[in-house]
Amino acid sequence: MVHSIDQYVDVVGAPVVEQLRRLGERLKDIRVVHVNSTREGGGVAEILYWMVPLMNDLGLKASWEVIHGDEGFFGVTKSIHNGLQGYPVQLKKKDWDHYEEINLKNREHLLPVLEEADIVVIHDPQPAALLQMIPNRRGIWIWRAHIDVSRPHHQVWKSLKQYVQDYDASIFSLTSFAQILPHEQFIIAPSIDPLSEKNMPLNKRYVNEIAKAYNLDRSRPLIVQISRFDRFKDPLGVIEAYRITRKVIPIQLVLAGGGATDDPEGKEILDEVYKAAGDDPDIHVLLLPPDAHRQINALQRLADIVIQKSIREGFGLTVTEGLWKGKPVIGGDVGGIRLQVISHYTGYLVNSPEGAAHRIRYLLHHRAKMREMGKTAKEFARENFLLTRQIREYLTLYLYLLKDRGRSVFV
Amino acid sequence: MDMDTVPFYIKDCTLLIKMSGFSPAFDIRDLRERIAQCSPSVIYHHYFENLLAPTFDYPDFRNDFAVWVKRQLDDDVLAERLGMIEPYRFDSLEDLRTHTLDIIDERLSELHFITAVPPGHEFYFQEAITVVFETGHVMNNPGEMFKIMPQLTSSSIYYHFLEARRRTPDLTDDFSLWLENFGSEWEPLIRDLRSIDFIFYSLPELKEELLYIMQQYEVKE
Structure with a gap:
């Protein structure tokens, strides 16, 4: 784990790091507590894993707390998650009661740290009910939504809104995700850590070892989708795109992802994927452990094209990872993928398996275009989607909320 | 001395984008109506501060209105007219707003029908906080x-x-x-x-x- 922001100088340049140090000086000893529902698996845990130590390095007193729940709780919160992304789900009163009950149980061990914090950042719906359970809170509370809430299932959002409307501010990943709430709503796109195991440079020997370990033929094109086995990531659509392309080009496909402790649906979807893949030796369905970051890094580097054919998406960090590795990305025309995949510049947005197959074929026949896209994508990622930008925006938000909240704040 | x-x-300085509270625009009429009503800080953001916003994009027009009209509404004429506005040449944001509205009104008078974008492609009105x-x-x-x-x-x-x-x-x-x-x-x-x-x-x-x-x-x- 990286503990010092200075280690990023070689990637983003000294001026960017110095800027963060200046902002950090103005927030020295401010106590910031992040709360989410899992230590590993999924983009939120990954962000907090690097963000908390680096915020401490910048002078803040940052900490990361995790709420614990049972299977029933994570079943309910998965349904909430699906409902917020527009999937029709039915949640009964007893489900919401259980949701509150688990939040209340977690309140016991979190109470002292949450009461004393200057800023509390609650990530996603799982711990959102905590706010109402800490009446003696003294700090500013922010609800951070990482998922696409642009067109939520009405009843689910109506119920969740009761828990989030009293926050002091909320953060969404994209403007289109923001919902009407009685407080200020900020837009902060997520980012990736270029020095993490998932994104750091790898030596060729290791990359070759991974190719060998997974029986990948280096002489034929490889398409890779990295994501949880989740219906919104459309792994079955990717297999269909593969089959269409396969009629004319002997491509290989890797569908790789892990499970997260807060995602009970993964097994069911994975079974459907295995069934669709059948006994095709060129479809590699890999269920990876949560700490398989280097393997994922290698698989993305082995790819000719990275694909993320989601039908709903929060931001889509796997897209950023692919772009950072200089790969063109074929992405579903949804959510945060739209922000990152600019057709003809960094990849292509598609709306169907046929569209994905068409773009895979086009790119594989235009290698120079692929290289140009990769180069463009990497520089945009460096400028805008590395963790240094996200840290800067969080620090800016804290300064704004703790100061006089004017349009221009001089500190 | x-x-x-x-x-x-x-x-x-650092920039933090926030929602303006206005509903998004789905067509040129919506765009005109919101530009007429929004606070000066919204105009300022979409003409000036957008350079600081994180993006993978490299648009040929430098203000957000022109980019949206070109990319989503596919109205090249209006996009070109909006795209050539040089915001730094205006004495005030109100003058800039008035000029923008004039251009949109001119285009509205030329069009026989108004096209709208589907959900997901609308224009969101933002503003920003700057910490200096x-x-x-x-x-x-x-x-x-x-x-x-x-x-x-x-x-x-x-x-x-x-x-x-x-x-x-x-x-x-x-x-x-x-x-x-x-x-x-x-x-x-x-x-x-x-x-x-x-x-x-x-x-x-x-x-x-x-x-x-x-x-x-x-x-x-």
């Missing part, structure tokens, strides 16, 4: 400027070269204004800095251009 040393305190802070760097003479310039962030360049035009009396940048303190020998550099056609540059490109110009004078020094 000694003309050899006039301190220039280098500042930096001292970097701790001070330059006292042009020689120091040449040394410090490569160390400036894109946002510092934005603050002193672009945002400065909203707060300096002659609508110019902080660097050339400061160089005026050092006598006529710097007039060619001042002229070169003021003739940069910055409207088409991204911030990293603008920094490169500034460095390129200054390097020529550094050698002469």
